[in-house]
Amino acid sequence: MKTSNGSSNKLKLSIQFNSPEFEGKDPVILSAFHKKAEAKKGAKKKEATGEVQNNHWPKEYKEIFSTLSAAENFSGKKGESFTFYDQNGRTLYVTGLGEKAKVDLEVLRRQIATAYKAVSKSYKKVIVDVDGFLHKKDYEGSLTALSESLMMTAYNFDKHKSKQKPAKLEEIVFATKEKKTTAKAMEKGLENGLSIGESINIARDFVNEPPNVLNSVSYAKMVEKDAAKLKRVKVKVLGKPELKKEKMGLFLSVNNASAHDARLVHLTYTPAKSNKNTKHIVLVGKGLTFDTGGYSLKPSASMINMKFDMAGSATVYGAFRAAAMLGVNAKITCILGLTDNAVNNVATMPDAVFTARNGKTVEILNTDAEGRLVLADCLDYACDLKPDAIIDAATLTGACLMALGTEICAVMSNNDKLVGDLKKSAKAQDEYLWELPIVDEFREDIKSNVADLKNIAGSRFAGTTKAGAFLEEFIQEGVAWAHLDIAGVADSQSHLPYCPSKGASGIMIRTLVNYMSQVK
Ligand code: BES
Ligand code: ZN
Ligand code: ZN
Numbered sequence: 001m002k003t004s005n006g007s008s009n010k011l012k013l014s015i016q017f018n019s020p021e022f023e024g025k026d027p028v029i030l031s032a033f034h035k036k037a038e039a040k041k042g043a044k045k046k047e048a049t050g051e052v053q054n055n056h057w058p059k060e061y062k063e064i065f066s067t068l069s070a071a072e073n074f075s076g077k078k079g080e081s082f083t084f085y086d087q088n089g090r091t092l093y094v095t096g097l098g099e100k101a102k103v104d105l106e107v108l109r110r111q112i113a114t115a116y117k118a119v120s121k122s123y124k125k126v127i128v129d130v131d132g133f134l135h136k137k138d139y140e141g142s143l144t145a146l147s148e149s150l151m152m153t154a155y156n157f158d159k160h161k162s163k164q165k166p167a168k169l170e171e172i173v174f175a176t177k178e179k180k181t182t183a184k185a186m187e188k189g190l191e192n193g194l195s196i197g198e199s200i201n202i203a204r205d206f207v208n209e210p211p212n213v214l215n216s217v218s219y220a221k222m223v224e225k226d227a228a229k230l231k232r233v234k235v236k237v238l239g240k241p242e243l244k245k246e247k248m249g250l251f252l253s254v255n256n257a258s259a260h261d262a263r264l265v266h267l268t269y270t271p272a273k274s275n276k277n278t279k280h281i282v283l284v285g286k287g288l289t290f291d292t293g294g295y296s297l298k299p300s301a302s303m304i305n306m307k308f309d310m311a312g313s314a315t316v317y318g319a320f321r322a323a324a325m326l327g328v329n330a331k332i333t334c335i336l337g338l339t340d341n342a343v344n345n346v347a348t349m350p351d352a353v354f355t356a357r358n359g360k361t362v363e364i365l366n367t368d369a370e371g372r373l374v375l376a377d378c379l380d381y382a383c384d385l386k387p388d389a390i391i392d393a394a395t396l397t398g399a400c401l402m403a404l405g406t407e408i409c410a411v412m413s414n415n416d417k418l419v420g421d422l423k424k425s426a427k428a429q430d431e432y433l434w435e436l437p438i439v440d441e442f443r444e445d446i447k448s449n450v451a452d453l454k455n456i457a458g459s460r461f462a463g464t465t466k467a468g469a470f471l472e473e474f475i476q477e478g479v480a481w482a483h484l485d486i487a488g489v490a491d492s493q494s495h496l497p498y499c500p501s502k503g504a505s506g507i508m509i510r511t512l513v514n515y516m517s518q519v520k
Pocket of ligand 3: 288291309368370371395396
């Protein structure tokens with residue numbers, strides 16, 4: 001079995017500076033903007049629909065374009081495209097970015113993704129006229145957005161197909177007229193985009209990997225192997241004996257019926273310049289390599305795709321990996337709780353009572369509400385590290401899809417500042433994050449008659465937040481914590497052209513990386 005990471009990691013991206021005209025004969029991707037027409041009665045067609053803005057093109061291209069009758073219907077609106085050829089037969093692919101003033105980084109991500117898809121089957125190498133793809137004067141941010149999007153778009157999980165059809169496109173050159181003065185910012189942007197894009201694709205690979213390949217033991221090894229390449233990163237893996245020693249009774253209860261021993265992967269990144277004021281962030285991820293539901297067995301249709309129940313762990317690992325590559329200034333710890341939720345004669349039965357690492361007892365009324373059990377012990381373990389903040393990510397509840405769909409990630413927290421910062425980061429990365437409240441009534445609803453807590457609430461309503469209320473029971477006094485329920489966003493992001501319509505999305509990694517880069 002091959003263990004290579006996502007095929008897009010083979011895509012080569014580079015910048016060519018001082019490139020007034022485009023060298024060679026490779027196709028060029030150009031941008032065009034749209035100028036809205038002023039509403040005038042009896043206006044001519046062009047005046048009514050608005051017109052294309054392409055002042056930034058080389059003169060030759062503008063001239064050819066202006067003579068093409070087919071080009072009249074192209075007005076540079078967002079999502080429109082137009083292909084034409086120069087005197088030498090070079091392909092010029094134009095992508096509309098819409099009104100120039102409204103172009104933001106997400107427009108760049110989406111339109112470059114669409115352009116990639118239009119050319120990737122036919123050409124080996126293409127040039128991007130990157131000066132037409134700059135958001136304001138944000139050279140670094142624009143290059144990051146473009147390159148991370150291209151990496152994400154080129155991703156293709158085909159390693160288990162006997163006949164692979166890799167994209168023809170192998171190389172993309174960002175050609176710029178800019179001199180070396182802006183080189184640093186552009187190069188930094190590209191480098192960051194590559195680190196983020198590659199880390200997202202590695203996380204996607206983990207999520208897409210089937211459960212007969214990726215289990216708690218093999219997954220921990222894969223992470224260990226990948227992390228060995230990172231600078232300033234240390235890895236420690238706890239096995240079943242260590243988890244017993246840690247008294248992680250809830251985590252271990254989920255692992256009871258598994259053919260594979262549970263693993264807790266503990267990664268740390270220490271920044272180059274760290275002192276006693278350096279902030280410490282802990283990421284925690286739910287890593288259920290498969291969720292059958294256990295004795296509270298899932299119906300067949302709901303069980304399909306439950307290999308993705310480790311997406312929380314892949315998300316936090318992807319973010320950790322990218323943050324380490326970017327060299328963020330905070331200390332980052334990443335804790336992955338890995339097991340599957342299987343069923344056999346020694347599987348945990350509903351009504352069982354187990355004791356958590358923090359001493360609280362929990363009545364297991366539904367073995368399918370297992371993610372919160374794994375997280376509970378991992379969160380308590382994380383609190384012992386006395387961090388400045390803990391952020392966990394988990395495909396925790398089906399109810400999250402009911403509440404927020406597949407586009408929006410839910411966040412619950414005990415700290416307004418932390419939520420505010422995460423929301424700012426999500427906004428900066430054009431990912432959707434919405435806060436759900438944990439209220440006292442929900443806290444009441446998870447109290448048990450026979451133990452301290454029960455793992456499902458009395459009523460079915462507000463399932464996402466009641467799971468949040470359960471996790472909160474394992475956060476030690478004074479520790480800032482936020483919980484991301486990624487059940488909806490973790491796969492099938494068909495509205496995003498840089499995500500595959502089926503399979504792992506890698507969504508929320510950018511938000512977490514942005515958050516860690518901002519921590520001071
Ligand atoms: N992994 C699931 C959550 C899930 C379900 C994510 C469907 C995405 C799609 C989790 O372990 C689970 O089964 N949760 C239960 C909780 C319930 C028993 C309180 C659920 O959501 O149904
Ligand atoms: Zn479950
Ligand atoms: Zn689960």
